[in-house]
Amino acid sequence: MNALTQNAEAFPGSALEMLRLHGEESFQSLGLPSKKQESWRFTPLNRLGDLDAPLPQTGSPRLEGLLIPEAHRLVFSNGRLNERLSNIEALPSGCRISSILEIAQDPEAEEIIGDLLPPQTGAFQALNSARFDHGALIVLEAGTRLEGPIHLIHHCDTEEAALYPRNLIMLKARAEATIIEHFVSTGPMIRMPLAELHLGAGADLHFLRLQDEADKARHLGFVAIALERDSKAEFLSLALGADLFRLELETTLRSRGAEASLSGLHLGRGAAHGEHLVRVEHQAPDCSSHQLFRSILSDSSRGVFTGRIVVAPGAQGTDANQSSKSLLLSDRAVAFNNPQLEIDADDVRCTHGSTVGELDEEALFYLRARGIGKEEARALLMLAFAGEVLQSIGVEDLKTRLEERLIRRFHGATAR
Amino acid sequence: MLEIRNLHASIGDTEILKGINLSIGDGEIHAVMGPNGSGKSTLASVLAGKEDYRVTEGEILYQGNNLLDLDAETRAREGLFLAFQYPVEIPGVGNSYFLKAALNAIRKHRGETELDAFDFLQLVKEKMKLVQMDESLLKRAVNEGFSGGEKKRNEIFHMAVLEPRMAILDETDSGLDIDALRIVSDGVNALRSPERSFLVITHYQRLLDHIVPDFVHVLKDGRIVRSGGRELALELEAEGYEDLHDRDGLRVAAGA
Ligand SMILES: Nc1ncnc2c1ncn2[C@@H]1O[C@H](COP(=O)(O)OP(=O)(O)OP(=O)(O)O)[C@@H](O)[C@H]1O
Ligand SMILES: [Mg+2]
Numbered sequence: 001m002n003a004l005t006q007n008a009e010a011f012p013g014s015a016l017e018m019l020r021l022h023g024e025e026s027f028q029s030l031g032l033p034s035k036k037q038e039s040w041r042f043t044p045l046n047r048l049g050d051l052d053a054p055l056p057q058t059g060s061p062r063l064e065g066l067l068i069p070e071a072h073r074l075v076f077s078n079g080r081l082n083e084r085l086s087n088i089e090a091l092p093s094g095c096r097i098s099s100i101l102e103i104a105q106d107p108e109a110e111e112i113i114g115d116l117l118p119p120q121t122g123a124f125q126a127l128n129s130a131r132f133d134h135g136a137l138i139v140l141e142a143g144t145r146l147e148g149p150i151h152l153i154h155h156c157d158t159e160e161a162a163l164y165p166r167n168l169i170m171l172k173a174r175a176e177a178t179i180i181e182h183f184v185s186t187g188p189m190i191r192m193p194l195a196e197l198h199l200g201a202g203a204d205l206h207f208l209r210l211q212d213e214a215d216k217a218r219h220l221g222f223v224a225i226a227l228e229r230d231s232k233a234e235f236l237s238l239a240l241g242a243d244l245f246r247l248e249l250e251t252t253l254r255s256r257g258a259e260a261s262l263s264g265l266h267l268g269r270g271a272a273h274g275e276h277l278v279r280v281e282h283q284a285p286d287c288s289s290h291q292l293f294r295s296i297l298s299d300s301s302r303g304v305f306t307g308r309i310v311v312a313p314g315a316q317g318t319d320a321n322q323s324s325k326s327l328l329l330s331d332r333a334v335a336f337n338n339p340q341l342e343i344d345a346d347d348v349r350c351t352h353g354s355t356v357g358e359l360d361e362e363a364l365f366y367l368r369a370r371g372i373g374k375e376e377a378r379a380l381l382m383l384a385f386a387g388e389v390l391q392s393i394g395v396e397d398l399k400t401r402l403e404e405r406l407i408r409r410f411h412g413a414t415a416r
Numbered sequence: 417m418l419e420i421r422n423l424h425a426s427i428g429d430t431e432i433l434k435g436i437n438l439s440i441g442d443g444e445i446h447a448v449m450g451p452n453g454s455g456k457s458t459l460a461s462v463l464a465g466k467e468d469y470r471v472t473e474g475e476i477l478y479q480g481n482n483l484l485d486l487d488a489e490t491r492a493r494e495g496l497f498l499a500f501q502y503p504v505e506i507p508g509v510g511n512s513y514f515l516k517a518a519l520n521a522i523r524k525h526r527g528e529t530e531l532d533a534f535d536f537l538q539l540v541k542e543k544m545k546l547v548q549m550d551e552s553l554l555k556r557a558v559n560e561g562f563s564g565g566e567k568k569r570n571e572i573f574h575m576a577v578l579e580p581r582m583a584i585l586d587e588t589d590s591g592l593d594i595d596a597l598r599i600v601s602d603g604v605n606a607l608r609s610p611e612r613s614f615l616v617i618t619h620y621q622r623l624l625d626h627i628v629p630d631f632v633h634v635l636k637d638g639r640i641v642r643s644g645g646r647e648l649a650l651e652l653e654a655e656g657y658e659d660l661h662d663r664d665g666l667r668v669a670a671g672a
Contacts, residue, residue: 381508
């Protein structure tokens with residue numbers, strides 16, 4: 001597993017070095033965002049904590065119940081690649097997976113790192129650019145179809161840590177892959193991951209982003225997807241933990257015929273804040289985008305969904321839809337759903353719908369009147385609410401595990 | 417089986433049931449008829465344990481126990497079944513998954529082993545034949561997008577699978593075509609047994625040609641105003657409820 005060796009120092013003047021410098025400068029000039037900025041209006045940034053916590057001790061991750069047997073796997077533990085727990089031996093030719101720190105060996109990747117989310121786009125994108133020190137570089141050559149999913153596990157088992165992982169993923173023309181990125185932690189660490197996903201013409205990517213952080217953790221993520229002609233991305237964000245969670249998802253349909261399906265499920269409990277901030281930009285004609293976001297909020301948790309659809313002039317034949325729904329399990333829980341449309345073309349089909357509601361009492365009674373206990377009936381209705389989003393998980397075994405997990409969690413979510 | 421004594425029930429400040437007396441013996445079929453808004457569905461809901469209704473007076477004994485002490489699910493597990501006048505659509509919950517969960521909750525309550533997927537499927541196939549229900553309805557979400565008649569058939573199908581002791585059918589005949597009506601009635605008749613009782617709410621004497629009741633009661637303005645044998649249904653069909661009230665103007669405490 002020599003390719004995984006991560007101690008290769010970046011050469012001065014290398015792309016990485018430049019990105020870091022640029023990141024540092026941008027962060028200094030931008031400063032931390034404030035609530036006055038429209039897109040940070042809802043986020044309780046005071047919960048962010050120490051962004052400078054030092055790299056923690058080497059961890060001893062417990063991965064039971066997390067592993068997917070048939071997957072190609074990279075495991076990062078407390079911000080370091082763990083080669084012993086990783087397994088990428090069965091990769092076909094045409095598919096390379098390595099530490100992001102090895103990027104100098106791939107000039108093409110080096111060329112485009114930072115293109116989708118350059119440091120000047122925001123303080124935290126800049127911070128990640130300055131500080132990232134682990135993550136995956138995944139490249140699929142044209143026409144490569146990967147059997148079995150790629151599983152990236154980010155595990156953290158220390159209390160105090162500030163982690164800056166970064167992925168660069170390139171699917172060249174007609175390449176196909178399923179990638180699962182899995183964040184797991186046990187304490188109140190802060191994680192600020194950034195990922196750039198490039199889809200070449202006709203490429204097909206399934207990406208499941210599973211945020212399963214500790215309830216006290218903070219997680220601010222940034223993902224950008226760029227789609228070329230006739231490519232297809234199915235992106236799903238499951239947010240199960242963290243006291244402060246926010247994911248900015250930026251999708252650009254760059255060329256005719258591209259299609260992006262973006263979905264998300266956020267479960268909030270305690271006083272947690274969770275936020276999906278989605279922006280889809282139709283730059284070319286005849287592209288389609290679908291957004292399906294759900295949140296289930298108990299106790300005094302808060303869920304925010306902001307979904308912006310931008311249709312550029314000339315993007316005729318655009319088909320864009322968006323649906324956001326929140327289920328409130330407590331009268332102290334709050335949901336904000338903000339659809340935003342910016343349409344500069346005339347031949348456009350664009351629909352959006354947003355609802356905030358409670359569990360359907362009639363349905364609850366119907367289930368109970370057939371003998372199903374109140375708790376179980378509630379859990380069933382919650383799972384049904386989440387179901388639309390979970391449906392798109394292609395890895396059956398993982399889907400079943402997640403459903404069972406959610407059912408158990410829903411059983412514990414009490415009404416008030 | 418079921419003994420309702422002086423039952424008063426309200427929703428908010430409005431009293432809807434105003435002193436119902438009704439006694440249903442083992443194996444009996446009772447029909448309840450009455451004008452729209454008279455409280456028939458309210459009675460059914462109170463029996464099934466809907467918490468929106470407040471029982472202000474009276475009591476209900478079910479198999480000798482106080483029914484009002486039990487929550488809705490316990491009543492169902494004890495063998496009480498309500499076929500809803502308006503079956504609820506539940507997107508995202510599979511009809512089959514739901515029915516299996518219900519059946520196993522009931523079996524568990526009775527101290528029986530839970531059915532596995534295979535045995536459940538066998539049982540379900542047999543019962544589907546009974547009500548001639550299309551298998552595709554089993555795979556869909558509970559009642560979602562079902563036609564009116566399909567919903568009613570689904571209710572009877574649930575009943576056939578769950579095998580209740582006391583079944584309440586709230587206007588299960590409404591919205592059924594003639595063939596469906598016969599199929600549903602045949603389904604009910606097939607379940608008739610000395611241990612199983614029925615309370616059949618209907619507007620139409622036609623249903624009672626198929627499901628022959630032992631007793632017919634007329635509910636009006638929250639009270640049972642008249643009780644009799646099956647011939648009462650014919651009389652109502654001919655004369656309507658207005659006449660009935662004008663002529664009798666009395667309250668009859670019903671009972672077998
Ligand atoms: N949740 C409720 N809120 C307010 N009023 C109600 C509620 N439920 C029932 N009622 C009222 O109680 C009365 C009895 O209603 P119910 O549904 O029991 O009538 P019904 O005899 O079943 O009528 P139908 O033959 O039309 O089905 C009606 O006047 C109805 O409007
Ligand atoms: Mg009614």
